[in-house]
Each structure stands twice: as structure tokens, then as C-alpha cells.
Amino acid sequence: MYIKEWQAIIFDFDGVIVESGDIKTQAFAELYHAYGEQIVTEVVRYHRQNGGMSRYHKFRYFQQHLLSKPPLTAVEEQVLDQRFSELVIEAVIASQPVAGAETLLEKAATAIPLFVASGTPENELRTIVERRGLSPYFTEVRGSPLSKQALIAGILAAHGLIPERVLMIGDAMADYQGATLNGTAFLGRVRPGDDNPFPEHVKIVPDLRSLTT
Numbered sequence: 001m002y003i004k005e006w007q008a009i010i011f012d013f014d015g016v017i018v019e020s021g022d023i024k025t026q027a028f029a030e031l032y033h034a035y036g037e038q039i040v041t042e043v044v045r046y047h048r049q050n051g052g053m054s055r056y057h058k059f060r061y062f063q064q065h066l067l068s069k070p071p072l073t074a075v076e077e078q079v080l081d082q083r084f085s086e087l088v089i090e091a092v093i094a095s096q097p098v099a100g101a102e103t104l105l106e107k108a109a110t111a112i113p114l115f116v117a118s119g120t121p122e123n124e125l126r127t128i129v130e131r132r133g134l135s136p137y138f139t140e141v142r143g144s145p146l147s148k149q150a151l152i153a154g155i156l157a158a159h160g161l162i163p164e165r166v167l168m169i170g171d172a173m174a175d176y177q178g179a180t181l182n183g184t185a186f187l188g189r190v191r192p193g194d195d196n197p198f199p200e201h202v203k204i205v206p207d208l209r210s211l212t213t
Contacts, residue, residue, distance in 0.1 A: 003211075009167045012148075043066065054145055117143075117151035190204045
């Protein structure tokens with residue numbers, strides 16, 4: 001991949017720039033531990049099958065479909081959100097980068113604008129990006145509550161980008177679907193040993209080292 005072939009690159013964050021996927025899985029398991037092993041198993045399964053989706057959507061799904069409780073109130077959702085942030089934010093800041101990610105950012109940022117479109121709440125995401133020292137590489141960092149499709153569309157519109165000349169790099173179907181619905185190119189990152197969630201025609205890489213050569 002030649003960086004200058006692209007007008008811009010949009011990155012997902014967890015599992016693409018940092019190896020933080022397991023941290024989020026463990027946090028969901030901890031949040032719902034009191035409901036028993038069966039609920040935790042279903043929580044983890046749904047989370048893994050819906051990577052890139054906002055945590056708020058997952059909280060609402062668990063509340064109604066797994067716990068069979070009335071919809072979350074705004075206060076209840078805020079409490080869950082705060083507890084989740086407490087479980088993950090420092091761990092994500094301290095997590096290892098995906099191999100090749102930092103080199104790719106350093107190289108690409110000198111040639112084209114780079115963006116983040118993540119399911120992580122935007123304020124939390126910006127804190128993590130800043131504390132990891134990555135802010136200088138990105139033209140803009142965007143997160144939930146907007147969907148991945150809306151985040152990508154907003155970046156394209158705000159910066160006058162041609163979709164066909166923009167590459168989205170993601171590790172979840174939400175990333176692929178968001179890219180496809182916006183007409184951008186897509187590259188999937190699948191961690192070695194993980195199941196490939198993407199259709200057969202989607203090009204995948206085990207990490208980002210091959211993109212830096």
C-alpha cells in the first residue's frame with residue numbers, strides 16, 4: 001500500500017491502533033458479573049460479535065434482551081458508562097500498540113490527513129489519544145454516540161474528501177459496513193488467532209507493519 005495513493009486514512013482505534021480489545025471485553029464481563037455466568041457469557045458473545053458498536057447501544061440491548069428489565073434511565077446509563085470508563089481508560093492508555101501502527105502514523109501523517117472514527121465515547125477517546133501522545137498525528141478524532149457510518153460520513157463531508165480515495169482501516173463489521181455505505185475503500189485488521197469477521201473478498205492484515213514498507 002502506497003500512502004500517497006490515498007487522499008486520507010480513517011482508523012478505528014481499539015484493535016487497530018492499540019491492542020485494547022480484550023480490555024473492553026473484560027470490562028463488560030465485570031459490569032455484568034453480578035447477574036451470573038450465563039448472562040456474562042451472552043454479554044461477552046454479543047460484545048465480540050458487535051465490535052465497533054457504541055457501548056450505549058450494548059447497555060440498552062443487555063438491559064432489555066438479556067436482563068428483561070425496563071429500558072435504562074438516563075441516570076442508570078450514566079452510572080454504567082462511568083463504571084465502564086473507570087475499568088478501561090487507564091488500561092487502554094497503557095496497552096501495547098498494534099505492531100506497525102505508530103510507524104504508520106508517523107509516516108502517513110507527513111503526507112495525508114489522518115482521522116479516527118471509533119465507537120468509544122468522543123471525550124474519552126480524545127483523552128486516550130492525547131495521553132498516548134498521538135494527537136499530533138490526527139486531523140480529527142471522532143467517537144460515539146454517532147454510529148460508525150455517521151462518523152465516517154461526517155469526516156468525508158467536513159473535509160471535502162472523495163470517498164473512493166479514502167481508506168478505512170477497521171477490525172469489526174461495523175467498520176466495514178460504515179466504510180461500504182460511505183463508498184470508501186476498506187482494509188480489515190484481524191489479530192492472529194481471531195476469527196475473521198469479514199466477507200471473503202475483504203483484504204485483511206494481521207497488523208499494520210506491511211503498510212509501512
